Amino acid sequence: MTRRGVRWVDQRTASAPxxxxxxxxxxxxxxxxLLGEVALYAFVVLVATxxxxxxxxxDSTKEVVFRGDYYPPLYGQKMSEAYASVxxxxxxxxxxxxxxxxxxxxxxxxxxxxxxxxxxxxFTGAYRKPRELTYWLGVTMLTLxxxxxxxxxxxxxxxxxxxxxxxxxxxxxxxxxxxxxxxNWLFDGxxxxxxxxxxxxxxxxxxxxxxxxxxxxxxxxxxxxxxxHTQFRRTKAQTEHTIVGVPAFPGQAPxxxxxxxxxxxxxxLLGGLVQINPIWLWGPYHTYSSTNGAQPDWYLGWLIxxxxxxxxxxxxxxxxxxxxxxxxxxxxxPLVVFGFLYLWPWLERKFTGDEAFHxxxxxxxxxxxRTGIGVGVVSWVxxxxxxxxxxxxxxxxxxxxTGQIWAYRILVWVLPALFGLVAWWICKELQASERVVRVxxxxxxxxxxxxxxxxxxxxxxxxxLES
Amino acid sequence: MTRLRNAIISAxxxxxxxxxxxxxxxxxxxxxxxxxxxxAAELAVLALLGLSSSCAIAFIxxxxxxxxxxxxxxxxGAALGLALLCLATALILVGLKLVPSxxxxxxxxxxxxxxxxxxxxxxxxxxxxxxxxxxFFKLGLLGAGGTLGLAILAPAVSFGPLFRVGDFLQTPWxxxxxxxxxxxxxxxxxxxxxxxFYLAFPEGTSDEEKEQMAASLVVIRLPQKELRLxxxxxxxxxxxxxxxxxxxxxxxxxxxLYRAPLFQPDEPRxxxxxxxxxxxxxxxxxxxxxxxxxxxxxxxLPVYKDSKGYLRAKGNFDGPVGPSWWGVxxxxxxx
Ligand code: FES
Numbered sequence: 001m002t003r004r005g006v007r008w009v010d011q012r013t014a015s016a017p018x019x020x021x022x023x024x025x026x027x028x029x030x031x032x033x034l035l036g037e038v039a040l041y042a043f044v045v046l047v048a049t050x051x052x053x054x055x056x057x058x059d060s061t062k063e064v065v066f067r068g069d070y071y072p073p074l075y076g077q078k079m080s081e082a083y084a085s086v087x088x089x090x091x092x093x094x095x096x097x098x099x100x101x102x103x104x105x106x107x108x109x110x111x112x113x114x115x116x117x118x119x120x121x122x123f124t125g126a127y128r129k130p131r132e133l134t135y136w137l138g139v140t141m142l143t144l145x146x147x148x149x150x151x152x153x154x155x156x157x158x159x160x161x162x163x164x165x166x167x168x169x170x171x172x173x174x175x176x177x178x179x180x181x182x183x184n185w186l187f188d189g190x191x192x193x194x195x196x197x198x199x200x201x202x203x204x205x206x207x208x209x210x211x212x213x214x215x216x217x218x219x220x221x222x223x224x225x226x227x228x229h230t231q232f233r234r235t236k237a238q239t240e241h242t243i244v245g246v247p248a249f250p251g252q253a254p255x256x257x258x259x260x261x262x263x264x265x266x267x268x269l270l271g272g273l274v275q276i277n278p279i280w281l282w283g284p285y286h287t288y289s290s291t292n293g294a295q296p297d298w299y300l301g302w303l304i305x306x307x308x309x310x311x312x313x314x315x316x317x318x319x320x321x322x323x324x325x326x327x328x329x330x331x332x333x334p335l336v337v338f339g340f341l342y343l344w345p346w347l348e349r350k351f352t353g354d355e356a357f358h359x360x361x362x363x364x365x366x367x368x369x370r371t372g373i374g375v376g377v378v379s380w381v382x383x384x385x386x387x388x389x390x391x392x393x394x395x396x397x398x399x400x401x402t403g404q405i406w407a408y409r410i411l412v413w414v415l416p417a418l419f420g421l422v423a424w425w426i427c428k429e430l431q432a433s434e435r436v437v438r439v440x441x442x443x444x445x446x447x448x449x450x451x452x453x454x455x456x457x458x459x460x461x462x463x464x465l466e467s
Numbered sequence: 468m469t470r471l472r473n474a475i476i477s478a479x480x481x482x483x484x485x486x487x488x489x490x491x492x493x494x495x496x497x498x499x500x501x502x503x504x505x506x507a508a509e510l511a512v513l514a515l516l517g518l519s520s521s522c523a524i525a526f527i528x529x530x531x532x533x534x535x536x537x538x539x540x541x542x543x544g545a546a547l548g549l550a551l552l553c554l555a556t557a558l559i560l561v562g563l564k565l566v567p568s569x570x571x572x573x574x575x576x577x578x579x580x581x582x583x584x585x586x587x588x589x590x591x592x593x594x595x596x597x598x599x600x601x602x603f604f605k606l607g608l609l610g611a612g613g614t615l616g617l618a619i620l621a622p623a624v625s626f627g628p629l630f631r632v633g634d635f636l637q638t639p640w641x642x643x644x645x646x647x648x649x650x651x652x653x654x655x656x657x658x659x660x661x662x663x664f665y666l667a668f669p670e671g672t673s674d675e676e677k678e679q680m681a682a683s684l685v686v687i688r689l690p691q692k693e694l695r696l697x698x699x700x701x702x703x704x705x706x707x708x709x710x711x712x713x714x715x716x717x718x719x720x721x722x723x724l725y726r727a728p729l730f731q732p733d734e735p736r737x738x739x740x741x742x743x744x745x746x747x748x749x750x751x752x753x754x755x756x757x758x759x760x761x762x763x764x765x766x767x768l769p770v771y772k773d774s775k776g777y778l779r780a781k782g783n784f785d786g787p788v789g790p791s792w793w794g795v796x797x798x799x800x801x802x
Contacts, residue, residue: 024571026571026573029570063674063675078674094530094533094534094539095530095539095540095543097540098540098543098544098547101540101544102544130578163720163743166718166719166720166790167718167719167720167743169719169790170717170718170719170790170791171718173790173791173792174790174791174792174793175793176793177793178793179792179793180632180635180792180793180794181629181630183792184627184628184629184631184634185624185626185627185628185629186626186627187627188626188627188628189627189628189634190634190635190679190680190789191680191719191789192678194627200626226576227575227576228575228576237572240575241574241575242572242573242574242575243572243573243574243575244570244571244572245570245571246568246569246570246571247571250499250566250567250568251562251566251567251568251569252562252568253562254558254559254561254562254566255558255559255562255563255568257558258555258556258557258558258559258561258562259555259559260555261551261552261554261555261558262551262552262555262556262559264551265547265548265549265550265551265552265554265555266548266552267548268544268547268548268551269544269545269548269549269552270544270548271544271548272540272541272542272543272544272545272547272548273541273544273545273548286677286678286721287678287679287680287682287683287714287719287721288666288668288677288678288682288683288713288714288721289721289723290720290721290722290723290741290742290743291723291742292723292724292742293742294742294743304744307717307718307743307744307760308744308745308759308760309760310760311760312717312746312756312758312759312760312761312762313762314762314763314791314795316796319796320794320796320797321762321763321791321792321793321794321795321796321797322793323793324762324790324791324792324793324795325717325760325761325762325791326717326718326760326790326791329760330718357578359575391745401745402758405745
């Protein structure tokens with residue numbers, strides 16, 4: 001039976017040699033290797049639920065009057081067709097809310113998994129030669145994923161998403177020299193743009209970005225498979241030349257499938273049980289309305305924090321505006337962070353002069369400088385993220401908002417340096433204590449050997465020992 | 468009852484029997500090492516699969532019942548989620564307990580293939596020996612490719628207007644135009660009280676025009692002795708009534724917070740605050756930034772009270788409305 005099936009496929013595709021190799025592809029066994037897989041499965045869920053949502057969404061900002069008697073608070077209000085269609089999908093379509101919330105949760109988990117995956121790659125040095133390309137593709141996918149999520153959030157055209165959109169517009173507008181033209185071009189005029197804007201954002205969200213991410217994802221996986229996985233050194237058999245792992249089939253396949261189905265299951269549980277972005281409560285967006293206490297999805301929190309932290313100034317020369325303020329927090333800051341991510345493999349090679357092939361991973365302690373710098377950059381971004389929630393802290397704990405912002409303006413520079421140094425020092429200490437343990441083990445082993453020799457062997461003639 | 472027991476026993480026998488019969492014959496030449504059976508795991512997997520399909524059926528039922536049950540979304544999510552999680556657990560159990568998952572060692576692919584590299588380079592180099600002007604050929608190819616690329620991209624220019632600042636400076640405000648509220652009712656100066664703030668639009672604008680950044684205003688009243696307007700803004704207020712652009716000069720959010728100083732000793736003056744990044748503008752001094760990231764004063768629209776007591780625009784804003792762009796300070800808002 002099995003044989004017949006395999007033969008049928010092979011005769012028509014000549015793929016038996018390839019399939020045989022694929023079936024026995026080795027997966028090194030470590031939980032942290034599954035983070036990237038979770039991101040992949042979240043992407044699959046995003047595409048599947050997203051397709052469902054497209055059957056209900058209307059990509060138009062034409063103003064309509066809401067006439068859904070299923071939600072009286074909005075009845076009779078003027079709003080865009082886009083927003084009305086999402087309210088309808090959420091409140092009047094069976095299972096519509098489940099699919100929409102699952103889509104939103106999947107976006108959150110998608111980005112979270114990518115970020116954690118990136119941490120693993122960074123702190124274990126997995127990006128080193130020969131895997132720089134794989135790494136750069138990954139960082140690019142993170143950028144695309146953030147833009148894609150922002151587009152999806154904006155498309156709904158509720159009050160929150162409109163506020164997010166106008167802020168993004170202003171950041172683009174603030175780009176020196178080209179900003180004004182760029183935004184005029186993208187939005188077909190000044191904010192809130194022409195009726196062409198929504199179809200543009202929609203096609204970017206459901207076609208252009210998903211296809212780009214899908215293509216890069218394919219290339220990313222292909223590169224991983226061509227060079228094979230990296231691995232931690234757990235046994236003596238693991239060297240730079242020998243990979244030890246569980247074969248794709250039968251060992252790994254059910255686990256990975258299980259992880260895929262499990263990720264999907266958890267996303268649907270979240271989508272059903274944990275409310276996310278209840279857009280019917282926010283109301284429609286108008287340029288002249290906004291609300292206090294608006295918080296974006298967490299993956300944009302670092303940008304809100306940066307926008308809030310920058311002191312109030314436009315860079316002007318003799319009364320001529322060169323760089324408007326939102327550029328610093330909204331564009332320069334993420335450019336620096338992603339610039340660092342892109343350049344890091346090259347920087348590290350420059351400083352360490354390490355041109356070797358690496359299949360074995362470092363533990364974080366094995367590279368104190370890398371770990372220190374990584375901790376510094378991560379804590380920098382995280383602190384800016386926290387700064388973005390100072391208004392919530394003010395409301396909850398009554399700490400003065402202005403005071404907090406001033407404190408953050410200083411801490412954001414001091415603490416990351418401190419954390420980086422501490423991380424570097426801990427790594428050094430761990431290395432030193434490891435060395436002590438190793439030396440002691442070696443000495444003990446030697447002593448044991450010597451004792452065994454002395455007790456088991458008869459005393460020899462000194463002359464034979466020397467030869 | 469006994470019939471049920473018999474059914475279960477015969478099902479078990481059937482299962483166990485199959486497991487024994489399926490044992491492969493040629494033990495010595497196997498690729499995947501043999502492993503002892505694991506009945507408990509196998510039964511657990513079957514149970515999980517059964518559970519999974521019952522949850523899936525529950526999902527269909529909840530869907531079919533629809534609105535007649537409360538919290539439909541929660542039940543749907545729980546049913547589908549649990550169905551998937553049961554299936555996932557079954558699969559992972561298979562992976563961990565029922566299929567051999569021994570670790571295997573093998574060589575990494577070689578770092579490079581010098582021989583193939585050499586061959587590829589040779590093929591490429593040797594194919595081009597007919598070209599005597601290969602430098603020019605490459606240049607020409609590059610030129611053709613580049614210009615063609617530009618040509619293909621060129622139509623994208625029509626996405627939107629380029630080099631047009633006019634839109635950014637145009638405002639619907641004209642001398643004499645009345646200020647109206649959201650429903651279109653004109654404001655009288657006497658409608659504007661202290662400690663409150665009002666949303667205003669130009670009279671006779673459509674819903675679409677109301678969305679323009681320069682259309683909406685935030686109107687407040689300050690005691691006249693508190694005003695400290697700079698000299699170029701003298702006369703912009705109507706007896707203490709001030710009409711500011713509603714759009715924050717930082718990143719374009721609407722200014723929807725007005726802090727009239729009631730008791731806070733640390734905030735002694737009234738302030739217009741944007742909820743997005745908390746840019747704070749002082750309405751008494753012509754909209755200067757007192758805190759937060761905004762880099763430009765809030766534009767002020769001059770207003771006056773007409774003979775019937777209605778509020779009317781006296782002219783146009785003192786600067787461009789909305790978020791800043793490169794060179795924004797060179798321009799003035801235009802009628
Ligand atoms: S948009 Fe008003 S403070 Fe940023």
